[in-house]
Amino acid sequence: MDQIEPLFPIPLMRSPGLLSPELKDAAVAAIRNARIESNLRSDQLFHTEVADPRSNKLFQEIAELTIPKLVDFGVLLFGETLRWTVKEMWTNMLETGGNQTLHAHANSFVSGILYLTPSHPASNTVFVRPPGGFDFSFRHHTRSAAVGPYNAGKYMLPEAEPGDLVLFPSYLYHEVPRNQGGQRITIAFNAIPDHLDCWGYRVTFAP
Numbered sequence: 001m002d003q004i005e006p007l008f009p010i011p012l013m014r015s016p017g018l019l020s021p022e023l024k025d026a027a028v029a030a031i032r033n034a035r036i037e038s039n040l041r042s043d044q045l046f047h048t049e050v051a052d053p054r055s056n057k058l059f060q061e062i063a064e065l066t067i068p069k070l071v072d073f074g075v076l077l078f079g080e081t082l083r084w085t086v087k088e089m090w091t092n093m094l095e096t097g098g099n100q101t102l103h104a105h106a107n108s109f110v111s112g113i114l115y116l117t118p119s120h121p122a123s124n125t126v127f128v129r130p131p132g133g134f135d136f137s138f139r140h141h142t143r144s145a146a147v148g149p150y151n152a153g154k155y156m157l158p159e160a161e162p163g164d165l166v167l168f169p170s171y172l173y174h175e176v177p178r179n180q181g182g183q184r185i186t187i188a189f190n191a192i193p194d195h196l197d198c199w200g201y202r203v204t205f206a207p
């Protein structure tokens with residue numbers, strides 16, 4: 001019997017319906033009433049100010065809901081149950097025709113996206129295989145090629161309903177294709193464990 005081993009996969013966690021409809025609606029209302037800043041690279045992408053979740057009751061409640069998920073996800077990344085903190089949160093309001101360019105999140109271990117409004121199927125978040133490094137210099141991305149986890153260059157979330165959470169390692173590059181639907185609102189955040197201890201060499205991350 002042949003066996004295929006997925007040797008070094010990158011985890012991505014989907015937690016459908018993490019936010020209750022009430023909390024999701026409260027977040028949308030708060031974001032629509034907040035002071036907004038435009039994105040440097042897209043005229044149709046807006047953010048509220050980067051928030052410290054400890055300074056906002058609603059964002060604090062949302063951050064607390066993500067903690068058990070961060071703990072579980074952290075076990076996949078570090079093999080240990082760690083104390084996780086959401087250290088910053090911000091919002092993304094993507095108007096029709098806007099997009100979010102390819103980026104990753106620095107100074108963070110796990111990042112997350114909470115979806116607050118429906119996304120057009122063509123405008124779901126796309127995660128991109130880390131460029132360079134260990135891949136063949138030849139690719140075979142043709143119309144006829146069967147694409148799977150071992151040869152795909154990109155992974156698009158198949159669906160993201162309002163209230164859903166997605167967690168991914170902060171180094172993983174991602175983007176949002178041009179929004180072909182209505183206004184699309186998400187909350188994004190970065191999270192860190194309070195410390196990592198490797199054979200007594202301890203690195204502590206404190207606010």
Ligand SMILES: [Fe+2]
Nearest residue numbers: 103105174188
């Ligand atoms: Fe991002």
